Amino acid sequence: MFVFFLYVLHLLKYVKPLKVFQGYSGNVRSIKFSPDCSKIISALDDKTIRIWDIESGNEIEELQGHSQFVNDAEFSPDGTTIVSCSHDKTIRLWDAKSFAEIKQFTGHTSAVKNVTFSSDGKTIMSYSYDKTIRIWDVHSGQEIQRLRGREDHVNDLKFSLDNQQAMSISPGGTIEIWDIQSGKKILEWKEDCDYAILSKFSFDGCRIVAYSTYGMFRILDVATGTEIKLLEGYFDRIHDVQFSSDGQTVVSCSVDALRLCDIQSGIEIQTLKEPFSGMIMINISSDGKMIVAASYDQKIRLWGLL
Secondary structure (H helix, E strand, O other), X not given: OHHHHHHHHHHOOOEEEEEXXXXXXXXXXXXXXXXXXXXEEEEEOOOEEEEEEOOOXXXXXXXXXXXXXXXXXXXXXXXXXXXEEEOOOOEEEEEOOOOOEEEEEOOOOOXXXXXXXXXXXXXXXXXXXXXXXXXXXXXXXXXXXXXXXXXXXXXXXXXXXXXXXXXXXXXXXXXXXXXXXXXXXXEEEEOOOOOEEEEEEOOOXXXXXXXEOOOEEEEEEOOOOXXXXXEEOOOOOOOEEEEOOOOOEEEXXXXXXXXXXXXXXXXXXXXXXXXXXXXXXXXXXXXXXXXXXXXXXXXXXXXXEX
């Protein structure tokens, strides 16, 4: 009984509202933390990238240059540069201090939906609606590999821990893994249900969480497809889901609620209601201490551990 009590105490990772960021127009299409967890970067459909200081709550900078929707943006692992991608078919690299545009990566023939850095910051991976995943050299700006996969769209992209493999997951739960140097696909498997509509990788890329229309999350091992855990009872329409940085918690958002669930026990830790907010996406800081959500009401909400 005492052991169980200690375990329950371990689960109490309650979060509280910290700040609300507002004052922008358009809808947020991606939102992420900086590596040092001091800033938030958002990509918007008003063609801008906006950077917010967490401590003050103020907007630091608005990056302009893309000619259409900005779909994704993130800081490099060392925090010195920013990469963004857009419906204008380009990927752009920015200096994170001067906020000047450094270079463009061109070659995709349709809107670029996702972009991410490798952990060493030397390469960039992108996915476009032209149905290709491309690997780019940051220094030269040149495309160094092109990967062609399924006709499905891609939900999430991830480099392997050693940066030697590229991993993608589709809304239907199809995992594909390529060797970057050769460009050869080394693994493909599809979740054994056709009703998965949202899937995301864990921070380390070793697991995925897949949400289905039947109101449940499945935690799966990337290498084998083996189910690790089934979390049930999620009958609200889930818009986004993320693993915590330690891989112990799944955080999901619906239109009006944020929910935290412990993976090992399957216990829901906390539900945070935000009526009429229309939350559409979330992100968790790398230190696991903050959660940020973007909403249709043109507000960015920040929560932190108690």
